[in-house]
Amino acid sequence: MLYPNEVIEDVRTGNDIVSVIASYVPLKQKGVNLFGLCPFHQERTPSFSVSADKQMYYCFGCGAGGNVLTFIIQIEHMNFVDALKFLADRIHYVLPDGENSEEAARQARLREALYALQKKAARFFYDCLLSPEGKAAAAYLDSRRVSIKTRVKYGLGYAPGGRALVEFLRKEGFADELLGLSGLLIPDKRGGYYDRFTGRLMFPILDPAGRVVGFGGRVIGGDGSKYINSSDTPIFDKSRNLYGIHLAKKSKSAELILVEGYMDVISLYQAGFPQAVAALGTAFSQNHAQAVKKHRDGAVVLFDSDEAGTKAALRAIPFLVNAGLTIRVTQVADAKDPDEYIKSFGADAFAGLLAMAKSHTIFQIEQLNKQLNLGILTDRVKFTSEAAKLIARNENAIERDAYIKEVAGVTGISPEAIAMETEKAMSRPVRAPRVRVTETWRGKADKGAIDAKRGLIYLAAADPKISAALKNALKPEEFGDGVYPKLFSIINSMREESKECIPAALISAFEDLEEQKQVSAVFARAEEYPDKTSKAKAINEMFKVLKRSYIDDKIPAADINQLNELVKMKRNVDKLYISI
Numbered sequence: 404m405l406y407p408n409e410v411i412e413d414v415r416t417g418n419d420i421v422s423v424i425a426s427y428v429p430l431k432q433k434g435v436n437l438f439g440l441c442p443f444h445q446e447r448t449p450s451f452s453v454s455a456d457k458q459m460y461y462c463f464g465c466g467a468g469g470n471v472l473t474f475i476i477q478i479e480h481m482n483f484v485d486a487l488k489f490l491a492d493r494i495h496y497v498l499p500d501g502e503n504s505e506e507a508a509r510q511a512r513l514r515e516a517l518y519a520l521q522k523k524a525a526r527f528f529y530d531c532l533l534s535p536e537g538k539a540a541a542a543y544l545d546s547r548r549v550s551i552k553t554r555v556k557y558g559l560g561y562a563p564g565g566r567a568l569v570e571f572l573r574k575e576g577f578a579d580e581l582l583g584l585s586g587l588l589i590p591d592k593r594g595g596y597y598d599r600f601t602g603r604l605m606f607p608i609l610d611p612a613g614r615v616v617g618f619g620g621r622v623i624g625g626d627g628s629k630y631i632n633s634s635d636t637p638i639f640d641k642s643r644n645l646y647g648i649h650l651a652k653k654s655k656s657a658e659l660i661l662v663e664g665y666m667d668v669i670s671l672y673q674a675g676f677p678q679a680v681a682a683l684g685t686a687f688s689q690n691h692a693q694a695v696k697k698h699r700d701g702a703v704v705l706f707d708s709d710e711a712g713t714k715a716a717l718r719a720i721p722f723l724v725n726a727g728l729t730i731r732v733t734q735v736a737d738a739k740d741p742d743e744y745i746k747s748f749g750a751d752a753f754a755g756l757l758a759m760a761k762s763h764t765i766f767q768i769e770q771l772n773k774q775l776n777l778g779i780l781t782d783r784v785k786f787t788s789e790a791a792k793l794i795a796r797n798e799n800a801i802e803r804d805a806y807i808k809e810v811a812g813v814t815g816i817s818p819e820a821i822a823m824e825t826e827k828a829m830s831r832p833v834r835a836p837r838v839r840v841t842e843t844w845r846g847k848a849d850k851g852a853i854d855a856k857r858g859l860i861y862l863a864a865a866d867p868k869i870s871a872a873l874k875n876a877l878k879p880e881e882f883g884d885g886v887y888p889k890l891f892s893i894i895n896s897m898r899e900e901s902k903e904c905i906p907a908a909l910i911s912a913f914e915d916l917e918e919q920k921q922v923s924a925v926f927a928r929a930e931e932y933p934d935k936t937s938k939a940k941a942i943n944e945m946f947k948v949l950k951r952s953y954i955d956d957k958i959p960a961a962d963i964n965q966l967n968e969l970v971k972m973k974r975n976v977d978k979l980y981i982s983i
């Protein structure tokens with residue numbers, strides 16, 4: 404982290420979360436919390452809560468949550484440091500020169516070195532494509548009619564593999580430590596490295612600033628997966644980076660085009676559509692959607708016309724809509740992908756296809772129609788009610804009306820009846836608060852144990868006496884996986900320094916947004932007990948659940964001696980008691 408904790412806490416505590424969020428989202432007091440419509444997912448009934456006491460927010464609909472810094476990161480699409488600067492400015496707080504701190508300087512040097520390494524590697528691959536070794540890859544590009552100009556524009560290359568890249572990078576003077584972090588090499592058994600990419604056509608992946616951050620490689624003649632990527636590094640994140648974004652963002656188009664593959668991006672560029680981007684062979688994620696939103700307010704989804712492509716489009720749409728993008732969808736007819744389409748029918752036909760892209764709602768309704776047999780009454784009814792739900796998500800009444808007529812047309816069901824279904828779907832309250840559990844569990848997901856962990860941590864943060872009692876009775880590792888053991892340790896060490904454990908400060912101890920969400924979920928609850936006895940009883944119940952689950956988790960890997968020990972321990976759990 405770039406700035407010392409005290410500075411981050413100064414900025415955080417100086418910015419009251421309620422006044423910050425209220426400038427983005429209208430909030431209304433409801434009980435101890437304030438509520439509003441969540442800015443991170445589409446909803447009609449407020450499930451987004453803000454707590455002044457805890458200085459945190461939490462959405463019971465989508466699970467978004469965190470402290471005031473998390474909020475700015477999410478809503479302004481900023482990184483941590485920019486969000487910190489943004490909030491420091493807001494309260495006229497002068498940040499120390501963070502760039503000078505030792506750790507910051509080290510991180511910055513590492514990133515700079517990685518950029519330099521990726522650039523050299525790109526140059527190496529590029530040269531290999533022009534060398535005799537790259538002949539087969541060049542022939543492949545010829546067959547796909549990729550012009551020389553386009554090859555240069557996208558810096559396409561060829562990876563001969565073996566140890567060619569390792570040796571090249573060593574000769575260029577890159578230290579072993581950096582080689583290990585490059586995402587391009589794989590450690591061998593003798594403490595050295597070999598190339599991750601062998602016999603592959605190479606696509607350098609550039610960030611929006613135009614720096615090479617990683618690579619995708621398509622197999623040429625050899626074996627292995629058709630496409631592989633660099634592994635993630637401090638400058639490369641597959642779930643975030645978009646192929647082609649450095650050129651697409653400069654295009655004049657108001658919308659980006661989302662396609663599935665590297666070759667689609669390249670082929671579209673060559674046909675005069677520089678606004679195309681692709682996820683890097685990974686499933687399209689919320690982060691990708693946010694990366695699109697940073698550059699445009701709208702996008703056309705153009706995935707392959709096969710079943711897999713249609714499924715991928717249906718999966719991507721909710722992320723894109725959640726990010727606040729206006730989404731249209733189109734599919735190529737009589738071709739398997741955009742590349743093939745342009746080759747068969749030309750750029751003008753493709754422009755027509757783009758112009759005819761439909762709203763995502765119509766696309767979703769059409770797909771629904773394909774899955775059902777509208778000749779059957781039950782399917783017709785199911786179709787109508789599912790379509791009504793999709794229509795209900797549209798804010799615009801005129802659009803909704805148009806969709807209702809469309810559905811009425813295909814089903815023969817009266818528009819009035821569909822409109823009523825839509826109304827019903829719109830007024831339906833958000834589903835009961837549900838917290839997404841993303842931790843991985845050995846064995847089955849144990850909801851009781853999660854509740855116990857959350858309950859105990861919540862109470863430990865609220866009351867020094869309880870945290871003292873729990874500290875004596877539980878080791879952090881007994882809290883299992885995820886954020887819980889770390890949270891418990893942090894609370895214990897904050898108590899040692901007699902600090903108050905404000906949820907927002909605990910959230911700050913986690914850098915990862917997903918982890919911050921999980922921490923927020925812990926504190927979004929309200930634990931209230933009528934008296935001390937019932938509180939003590941609840942604590943002891945949760946404590947026992949936790950102990951048992953810790954023991955259960957150990958059983959699958961235990962040998963017979965350990966097993967006997969575990970069984971004895973489990974029997975003893977009943978006798979344990981913590982007094983508060």
Ligand SMILES: [Zn+2]
Nearest residue numbers: 441444462465
């Ligand atoms: Zn939400």
